[in-house]
Amino acid sequence: GAEEVRELCGLHEVIFIPAAVPPHKSTRHILEGRHRLEMVRLATQGNPHFSASAVELERPGKSFSIDTLRYFRERYADSFFFILGRDAFLEIETWRDYEDLFSLSHFIVMTGGNAGSSPQGDQLPKVLTPSFRYAPETRCWIHRSGHTLLFQKIHLHDISSTRIRDL
Numbered sequence: 550g551a552e553e554v555r556e557l558c559g560l561h562e563v564i565f566i567p568a569a570v571p572p573h574k575s576t577r578h579i580l581e582g583r584h585r586l587e588m589v590r591l592a593t594q595g596n597p598h599f600s601a602s603a604v605e606l607e608r609p610g611k612s613f614s615i616d617t618l619r620y621f622r623e624r625y626a627d628s629f630f631f632i633l634g635r636d637a638f639l640e641i642e643t644w645r646d647y648e649d650l651f652s653l654s655h656f657i658v659m660t661g662g663n664a665g666s667s668p669q670g671d672q673l674p675k676v677l678t679p680s681f682r683y684a685p686e687t688r689c690w691i692h693r694s695g696h697t698l699l700f701q702k703i704h705l706h707d708i709s710s711t712r713i714r715d716l
Contacts, residue, residue, distance in 0.1 A: 673698075
C-alpha cells in the first residue's frame with residue numbers, strides 16, 4: 550500500500566512512525582516500542598524511499614498525531630503528507646485536536662476495493678465538511694488552510710495487523 554501511494558502521488562519518501570502508546574488501543578497487547586521500530590526497519594529496508602522514525606517513541610507519554618505533525622512541520626521546509634487508512638480517518642474526530650491536523654499537513658486517505666469499503670469512499674465525515682471544499686478538477690478536498698485531502702484508491706491486501714502478529 551505505501552509504495553503504491555508513493556508512486557501514485559509522486560512522493561519522494563515515506564516515513565513510517567510507530568506510535569509509543571497509541572491513545573485508542575489497549576496497552577495490554579502492544580509490543581514494546583523498540584521491537585515495533587525494529588520490525589518497521591526490517592520491513593522497509595529493501596525500499597530506498599522508505600525510512601522509519603522513532604519520533605513518537607522518543608516522546609514521553611501517549612502518541613498523538615498532532616504532536617508528530619507539529620514536529621515535522623517545524624523541521625521540514627517542504628510540504629508533507631500524512632498517510633492513513635480509511636478506518637482510522639473515519640475516527641478522526643476522536644483524535645486530539647483533530648480540527649488543527651489539517652492546518653499542519655496535506656492528507657492522503659488510502660481506500661481500497663475490499664468487501665468492507667464504502668461506495669461513498671471519498672466522502673468526508675460530517676464533522677469535517679464545514680472546513681473543506683471539494684475541487685472536482687483535482688478530485689481532492691481543500692481545507693481552509695490550503696492543504697489538500699486526497700482519497701487514494703489502492704489495492705488492499707486482505708490481512709490485518711492482528712493477523713500478522715498472530716502469524
